[in-house]
Amino acid sequence: MTNAKLKLIILILGVAIMTLFSSPARASSQAVTASAPLTIQILSAQTLSGTAGDFVTVEGQLQNTSQIPVTDVTIYLSLVDLQNKLPVDLEDWSAEKGQYIGSVDPGQTLPLRWKIHFVKAGDYSIAIVADTGGNNMPLISTITHFQVSPKRNLNPGQVLPVAFGIPVLLLLLFAFLNYRQTIKHS
Numbered sequence: 316m317t318n319a320k321l322k323l324i325i326l327i328l329g330v331a332i333m334t335l336f337s338s339p340a341r342a343s344s345q346a347v348t349a350s351a352p353l354t355i356q357i358l359s360a361q362t363l364s365g366t367a368g369d370f371v372t373v374e375g376q377l378q379n380t381s382q383i384p385v386t387d388v389t390i391y392l393s394l395v396d397l398q399n400k401l402p403v404d405l406e407d408w409s410a411e412k413g414q415y416i417g418s419v420d421p422g423q424t425l426p427l428r429w430k431i432h433f434v435k436a437g438d439y440s441i442a443i444v445a446d447t448g449g450n451n452m453p454l455i456s457t458i459t460h461f462q463v464s465p466k467r468n469l470n471p472g473q474v475l476p477v478a479f480g481i482p483v484l485l486l487l488l489f490a491f492l493n494y495r496q497t498i499k500h501s
Contacts, residue, residue: 352381353388353419355427355443355456363461367436375427375443375456379419387448388416392429397438397460408434436465 359374373392379385391413394403405412408431419425427443439461445454 352379352383353385353445353447353454354378354380355390355445355454357441357443357456357459360459360461363441363459364463365433366464367433367466369433369463371431371433373427373429373431373441373443376424377416377419377427377443377445378424379421382421384418384420385447386418388419389446390414390416390427391444391446392431393442393444393455394431395440397440399437403439405431408432433463436463438462 355375355377357373357375359372363371363373365371377388377390392405394405394408395401396403411429414427416425440458441461442458443456447454
């Protein structure tokens with residue numbers, strides 16, 4: 316075999332091996348691995364349950380575990396109503412919008428904090444989601460489940476003053492009219 320033929324066979328084998336190792340499946344697994352340097356945790360999982368009407372703070376942390384900075388980081392909450400199997404509009408829950416972090420340096424840990432208002436009783440799950448620049452896969456914390464108990468209100472909608480007040484006012488009016496009538500006839 317000549318030297319030129321041997322070089323051509325090695326070149327063809329090299330291209331075939333490179334094509335095999337740079338397949339789309341391999342590239343997507345590398346993209347997922349490249350996004351793994353950030354870890355997100357919800358720290359307030361034990362204190363999330365409450366009663367409708369309560370205000371609570373969702374606390375978490377974002378940590379860069381790699382040796383390179385992660386840039387263009389935006390984080391936000393994702394809330395799901397487990398009973399209805401629907402996402403919850405965070406504006407209804409008075410939650411703060413997403414937070415633009417910018418860059419997270421290697422080894423840096425950042426605290427995360429949102430104030431939310433429990434609007435409706437039910438079972439919910441919450442997670443913190445991070446979107447990083449140049450990545451088409453979001454990063455997500457573990458999902459935390461919590462319950463919101465119904466608010467016990469003996470006077471919903473302030474109905475009791477009206478329900479008791481009008482009959483009392485009518486009784487007083489009739490008593491006054493009756494009193495006036497008896498004074499006139501006496």
